[in-house]
Amino acid sequence: MIQVYGRDSSANVQAVMWCVAELGLEHERLDVGGSFGGTDTAEYRALNPMGLVPVLKDGGKVLWESPTIVRYLMKAYGDHPQDAFAAAQIEQWADWTRSHFYPQVVVGVFYQLYRMTAEQRNHGAVAAACAEMKHLGAIVSKAIKGPYFMGDRLTLADYAFGTLMHRYFVMEFDRGDFPVLRAYYDALCDRPAYRAQVMKDPNVLKVPGA
């Protein structure tokens, strides 16, 4: 039985839960982090010294860092390629998402619009993130094969990039017009596991005055 520690409002927890659900693994998720607390105990820090969510327990094996967890799950239970180059072609987009896209969507837009009050908000930072996301949107639009990132099956690239597509499309910001991204998101929205694990309302995370 797999255990995932982490509140379901976290996009990093959602990526793990979506992967667990798609792989059909028996699991339970424990509400930890955010308003649930529980990350500052000695027991939790023994699982994850960073005190962050998610944490995965698979029998006696413990992992943290959501990209690592998803990679482990796909290698252990999914169909991540054995061939080093085929695997790297997928991992390249998962790593690109974390290095380039995630900082814009999560730090540049989500944190600014949802986790800061109007007075704290840095409009210049939001504008810069929107501009960079348009640049990245044009690049990734040429890479997505459709209906999923690498073609007709879900891969690590989807758990990384696809999870962020929900916030990307439900937040109100100047995202430009990228039909490939819209079609990609629509295909993910057709999947019951994506709807159940990723399509959460980010408004629950809005601070008063945001």
Ligand SMILES: N[C@@H](CCC(=O)N[C@@H](CS)C(=O)NCC(=O)O)C(=O)O
């Ligand atoms: N790089 C880490 C980031 C983990 C992280 O920042 N988690 C946030 C939630 S998205 C967290 O634990 N925040 C504190 C909390 O929820 O109590 C990962 O992908 O797992």
